[in-house]
Amino acid sequence: MSIKMILLPLFIQVALTFVILFWMARSRIGALKAGQVKMGDVALGQTAWPTHAQQVSNNYHSQLQLPVLFYVLTLLAIATRQADLLFVVMAWLFVVSRLAHAYVHTTTNYMRHRFNAFAAGVFILLAMWVIFAVRILLATA
Structure with a gap:
């Protein structure tokens, strides 16, 4: 198996993480500019962000959890x-x-579908x- 074929799924997972990161930043900046939240409201916690900004943020943090085991395994393999x-x-x-989980998490956030996608990945x-x-x-x- 070529190194390119082995690393391509990892590269897609990394790209997903960066897409969600930039989406989170855009959502948060938009919420601040629109006056939906003030800097002081979120300086020490995340609960004051508008719902969709929080969904994207939660998904970003999710991309830094389970996928770490995938990255390590790929390198070891x-x-x-x-x-x-x-x-x-x-x-x-x-x-x-992970793509399915991110899609559901950042759109409908329908728990059954989100859980199923997460569980499949696990x-x-x-x-x-x-x-x-x-x-x-x-x-x-």
Whole structure:
């Protein structure tokens, strides 16, 4: 498997994180300019932001949680030469679940759909880690 194919899902996940970051900044600046919130209201906490700005912010923070395990696993899989076709397919499935989660979280925020997208990503990533660990632990040195 080529390094480009292995890293492409990771690059898409990173791009999603930056898109959400800039969207959050735009939402917050817009809310400040529109007078929906004052700097003093949000200096020590996040609860005063308008609902949509808070949704985007929450999603940004979500992009800095579970995906960290994906980043680490991708680097380990490359370093140990365990990134095969199965790994790449599962990486894409994980990233698609994150895209779906971000979409729902920043639009309708319908909890059932958001949870399903999140849970799918969790179980895909867990399976990726289990497969990786089993391969490493059962490999003959």
